[in-house]
C-alpha cells in the first residue's frame with residue numbers, strides 16, 4: 292500500500308457516466324474511490340446510496356470504495372453498504388446514538404470503520420473507541436457540497452489527531468476531505484494527513500492523471 296493515499300470524491304464526477312469516470316480516475320493513478328452519501332437530513336444535499344455502490348462493483352471496480360455516510364440515523368445504512376461492496380465505512384459520531392455499536396457493525400461486516408469530524412466537532416469522541424477505528428476523517432469544509440475552500444484551522448486539528456493516533460499505537464489512517472488540491476496537499480500532509488479526498492480539484496480538470504501526478508509530486512517532498 293502507498294504511504295499516501297489519493298481518494299477522488301465522485302461527488303464531483305459526471306454522474307451520467309459514473310462507471311467510466313471511476314475507471315478513468317483509477318487508471319489515472321487514484322488509489323481508492325471516495326463515495327459521498329448525503330441524505331438531505333444530516334446534510335442539506337441528496338446524493339447516492341448502496342445501489343450505486345453495488346452497480347460500481349458490478350461494473351468491475353475492484354479498488355477500495357471508501358463510503359462516507361453523511362446520514363442520520365447511521366445504523367440502517369451500514370448493512371446495506373456492507374452488502375453493496377463497500378470497503379471502508381465512515382460516519383459522523385453525532386449522527387449515531389451508539390457509536391461503539393455502529394463501529395462494531397461495520398467491522399463485523401468485514402469493512403474498515405471510521406469516524407468523521409466536522410470542522411467544529413471535537414475529537415474527544417475518539418477517546419473510548421480508538422481500538423475500533425481504522426480511519427479518522429477530518430472534514431476541512433462543512434459537509435454537503437463539493438468545491439468549497441479548505442478551512443485553515445483544520446491544520447491544527449490534523450496535528451492534534453496525528454498526535455492522538457500516534458500515541459494510541461493503533462494502525463489508523465488520517466484522512467482529510469474538503470478543498471484539497473495540488474496547491475495545499477503538501478502542507479496538509481505535513482500536518483499529519485496520509486489519505487487525501489479531492490473532488491473538484493480532480494474531476495474539475497480534463498486530465499486526471501496530470502492532477503494526480505502533480506499531487507504525488509508535492510507529496511514526495513513531504514516524506
Ligand SMILES: O=C(CO)[C@H](O)[C@H](O)COP(=O)(O)O
Pocket residue numbers: 300302303325327359432433434435436437438439468469470471488489490491492
Ligand atoms: O464530503 C464532501 C462534501 O461534504 C466532499 O467529499 C468534499 O467536499 C470533496 O469535494 P472538494 O474536493 O471539491 O472540496
